Amino acid sequence: MRKGNKESIETWNSVMQSNYGTPSISLSRGKGIEVWDLDGVKYLDFLGGIATNILGHNHPSVVAAVSKQIRRLSHVSNFYAHPVALELAEKLQTMTLNKSARVFFCNSGAEANEAAIKIARLHRGRRIVSAIGSFHGRTMGALSLTGQSAKRDAFKPLLPGVKHVKYGDIKALRRAVNGRTAMVILEPIMGEAGVITPPSGYLKAARQICDAKGALLAIDAVQTGMGRCGHWFGYEDEKIEPDVITIAKGLGGGLPLAAMITLREASELFKAGSHGSTFGGNPVATAAAMAVVDEIEKRKYLALNLVKGALIRNLISPIIGVNQVRGKGLLIGICMKEDKAKQIAATMQSRGFLINAANDEVIRIAPAFVVNEKQIMAFASAFNSSCEEIYRG
Template identity: 45%
Template structure:
């Protein structure tokens, strides 16, 4: 029996247009049609199949913490893959244990780590953990994004994401982000957990009031409720601290991580601190690939490099350099976020227009809202690259303003 080739098959495509056509014929249409076909990357730059270079101000949506092709990640993955690639969680691997210990050390508290493959999976694990409290309700926030699997989607507020897949797992209610009074009114002894992003990423890099996390910790403690911080986008040095909540001084019960943790290699983590570390027991959750040696080795390399190269200070300095260069433009209302997670809030709904023009000008950015740009470049973005990005964006702002 022979298998017919798909229509239009004619060897390996050469141009971006040809690849895009093949993509549309073969890949499920869940993302629309992406605007570029990328072929390789180095540092903070990527090149498409037509040879055009772009400064990557998205970092794979806050994933490529060390940029593209960083020697530390390449060496760690290569060494581990040639030593021990996959064993499943029927066995212990050394990188898995070492990574769990490092993450607990960065948080500075006793706990336990469950490894997954993505942020959505980490949030699924945490959602299941909340059910083990014996309480059935979770309070989330408006504007939140926690993933697209069914449990994570139940915690995500955007109606367009949720409604086509209802009924979703129940017991989730939403309160305005950053509103301490609304949160206090929503939490009682029936609430298992409150889930909060220290900065809302997919909503457009939205900052809460300075004391919001401390208020959430106080409110949850009063009712014996878990405080669950979704650090999938804000964690692993993205804000200039190891975690987005670090500056608040709060100690959460649950922390979920992914994105930058593996520096481009898929990995997620759900961390239970204190008593929350024991919520899930044998047989109550699992994964085949979670915490595999290769992903764990990559994550250890990311942590070692952030520490060894002093990247937390660099992220704070470079992030402020970007923000300072952009916030003075007349089109810019303000620049939100911290470190190298930044939202550029515009006075007009032209973010999509700026994004499209930025691609043509050699910059990768995105528009999570009509009046917001999101910048999440690699943590290794240089000062010169930041200045080039500012100059290009200011020029584009001038063009759309004219």
């Protein structure tokens, strides 16, 4: 029997852990930002696998790169180099504008942050300052950095030495960092917390505070990175250089790939045997990433994402029920009145648009960079109709 959504979700309930909650539909194929569920219903995917499918689904360049690579060489252990991972590492080094940059490849954002924790330990020990509300992943180390008690509490004790301070508050950061602090880790925009943007100058101040106390500054660009917010990593507007950068999500264009990049002295801390990952830097995943990077450069997406983001903001801001539209480029948080974000997300899905309620108040969208004006107009129109229905009754 061919399975539809209903049967697929029944299977989900009988075989999957319940950590994600039960999904309402099962997606089977996609093209660009269009996806189809098992009942054949089409949606415009404005969430992009949560900021991950940055070229959309089934992108010809990614398909060609992955197909070519898997025919040629599918995996090598870390005993050997391979040219595609090196080409990507060179690209990432160029993006940092610093020849001292060194790359460690892994498979997820949490793993990249685990590697960053090891860098902090080697630099100066266990004391790390992170932000309240931040999200850095769910493995035990990354979870220790994550500043959300709902996600942490059941798993205590976590790593000792991590202090959480109010995000965007320079004074709080200054008070928390001292001569024993090994690392400060910050997201340029807090994505999971509901797309919270810090005041301008925050990252610059964080850099100065870290410099004054000899602490490393790590930027978690897992969600903001790969050009989504108009720059490669999301901190560049502040004209700072971090010591550690973590990226994942969009890097592999839908394939699992992440990286921890160090700069300057932080690049000298790992020695042979310090860390490792079997799949990190896999040829197929890095081939996909090279296709992603080439396409971003060829189509000038860094600049275009800002233009598309501004268009979305302008169309959404005047809609009834919208309190504020925040974020940058194609990472957008829409703050809704009366905690109706979940209801709006459900209504939008019934109208054929996939979006996410980051919490009761905030809708998060992070569409693929290939999203076009017509699709943005259709999204805004459906958002308007959904809000009219919900707020005017």
